[in-house]
Amino acid sequence: MAPNESAAAVFLDRDGTLMREVNYCADPRAVEIFPGVPEALQRLRAKGYRLIVISNQAGIGRGYFTEAQYRLVEAEVARAVLPATFDAVYFCADRPDLATDRRKPAPGMVLEAQRDHDLDLARCFFIGDKAIDIECGRNAGVRTILVRTGYGARESHAAPNWMAEDLSAAAEIILGLHE
Numbered sequence: 001m002a003p004n005e006s007a008a009a010v011f012l013d014r015d016g017t018l019m020r021e022v023n024y025c026a027d028p029r030a031v032e033i034f035p036g037v038p039e040a041l042q043r044l045r046a047k048g049y050r051l052i053v054i055s056n057q058a059g060i061g062r063g064y065f066t067e068a069q070y071r072l073v074e075a076e077v078a079r080a081v082l083p084a085t086f087d088a089v090y091f092c093a094d095r096p097d098l099a100t101d102r103r104k105p106a107p108g109m110v111l112e113a114q115r116d117h118d119l120d121l122a123r124c125f126f127i128g129d130k131a132i133d134i135e136c137g138r139n140a141g142v143r144t145i146l147v148r149t150g151y152g153a154r155e156s157h158a159a160p161n162w163m164a165e166d167l168s169a170a171a172e173i174i175l176g177l178h179e
């Protein structure tokens with residue numbers, strides 16, 4: 001990256017994309033990272049991408065679990081993807097019925113990350129398993145990849161830029177654009 005050039009990032013949904021979908025995961029012991037995820041993240045990082053998690057966590061707003069419990073899960077996800085590391089994790093605790101401009105599909109968290117990390121959104125990607133991830137990416141002006149893990153197999157109506165079997169395949173799509 002040339003000096004003064006804005007960075008590029010891959011925005012990552014968490015549940016159903018990095019790890020097996022667990023309904024309202026509140027227990028670090030329930031974290032199960034998909035095979036190949038740490039390696040795929042490492043490859044993206046080696047290409048210069050910032051890795052930024054963008055996650056709706058309405059379970060907090062609904063009172064199903066506390067932010068402290070969420071933080072334990074977040075820490076376990078970070079541990080489980082080692083040696084890959086995230087540059088940042090953004091989450092939104094809003095209940096869907098009280099959603100602000102942060103809860104996906106709104107682009108608020110992505111735009112926050114853009115400001116915090118001086119990102120060039122035209123060179124960024126959003127990888128997720130739900131239509132709201134694809135809509136969030138589109139709303140923020142970034143290219144999108146729908147993975148078939150999690151809910152992804154039934155979300156193809158979301159019209160992503162690409163579809164991929166899983167996060168590893170999504171990373172290959174991004175890396176392939178550099179060849």
Ligand SMILES: [Mg+2]
Pocket residue numbers: 013014015016017128129130150
């Ligand atoms: Mg998801």
